[in-house]
Amino acid sequence: MSQNDNVAHALSGAGGGALAMVVTYPLITLSTRAQTESRKEKTGKKVSAVDAAKAIVQREGISGLYAGLDSALFGITITNFIYYYFYEGTKNLYEAPAGQLTTLQSMSAGAIAGAATCIFTNPIWVVNTRMTVRDGSAQPSTLATVKDIYERDGLKAFFSGLGPALVLVINPVLQYTIFEQLRNAVEKNRKMTSIDAFFIGALGKIIATSVTYPYITLKARLQLRRKDNTASSSLIQGIKDIVARDGLAGLYGGLTTKVLQSALTSAFLFFFKEQLYAIAIAILAILRRTK
Structure with missing residues (x-):
């Protein structure tokens, strides 16, 4: 695979991720709020995703379901570009003549790409989390949120939640x-089609999200935490704090919504990526000829 192929995968992944984000963002808002709100701060009644959506719309309007969309689009575009660039580049080191990766090779490529992506993009998702769970009806801009985080909590705050993110x-x-093994x-x-990619991508994400959900919850809460909050940032202690405060169910707040959102986002990502890859290859070929 050539360098241009790596860039094409990165561009198509970035574009596919942005389109998938737009389609599923209201579910992202609902799951993020479910993860970051303490059960003890509520009435104790279980609120459905539909009721939560109605409450947000009544309080903040339709735009409330899209709070932080601009930073999320920027974040997912950069995240997917970095991820796919490193993922495809690492695959080049392992790929067999037949073009198929073993399970161990797939895991290694994913780990390297995932770690690089976490480090580069964590500040973006800290900003997005703060914007998504803001209080009140006022919608701060991305730049205003960045300034507020820096002034109130310092530069270190942009890397809060990095530990769980790396996990x-x-x-x-x-x-x-x-995904690789099913493909x-x-x-x-x-030959695999875009529809195949849609369903395989959804299945892979359902399994991955269900297994790692407690850490997804912890990451979201740490990103929301302010400097004057004395809660421990230790991964294990963070899990214990959530259980002590909200019970075991606190680790799985919004699980159904998150799994649905993650599955749909992943499915649309792979679907759009398959469509955009050919376009990216054509654009890069044109750019090469114009040089």
Whole structure:
């Protein structure tokens, strides 16, 4: 695979991720709020995703379901570009002549790409989390949120939640390992289609999200935490704090919504990426000829 192929995968992944984000963002808002709100601060009644959506719309309007969308689009575009660039580049080191990765090779490529992506993009998702769970009806701009975080909590705050994020590298490792192995199985008989990618991508993400959800919750809460909050940032202690405060169910707040959102986002990502890859290859070919 050439350098241009790596860039094409990165561009198509970035574009596919942005389109998938737009389609599923209201579910992202609902799951993020479910993860960051303490059960003890509520009435104790279980609120459905539909009721939560109605409450947000009544309080903040339709735009409330899209709070932080601008930073999320920027974040997912950069995240997916970096991830796919490193993922495809690492695959080049392992790829067999037949073009199929073993399970261990898929896991290794996913781990390297995931770690690089976490380090580069964590500040973006800290900003997005703060914007998504803001209080009140006023919608701060991305730049205003960045300034507020820096002034109130310092530069270190942009890397809050990085520990759980690095642990959560196992999420894309599981997702892409499942995807690669199922794609290998499909392509033994025929060429994989965009529809195949849609359903395989969804299945991989459902399994990965279900396994890693407690750390997803912890990451979201640490990103929301302010400097004057005395809660421990230790991964294990953070899990214990959530259980002590909200019970075991606190680790799985919004799980159904998150799994649905993650599955749909992943499915649309792979679907759009398959469509955009050919376009990216054509654009890069044109750019090469114009040089």
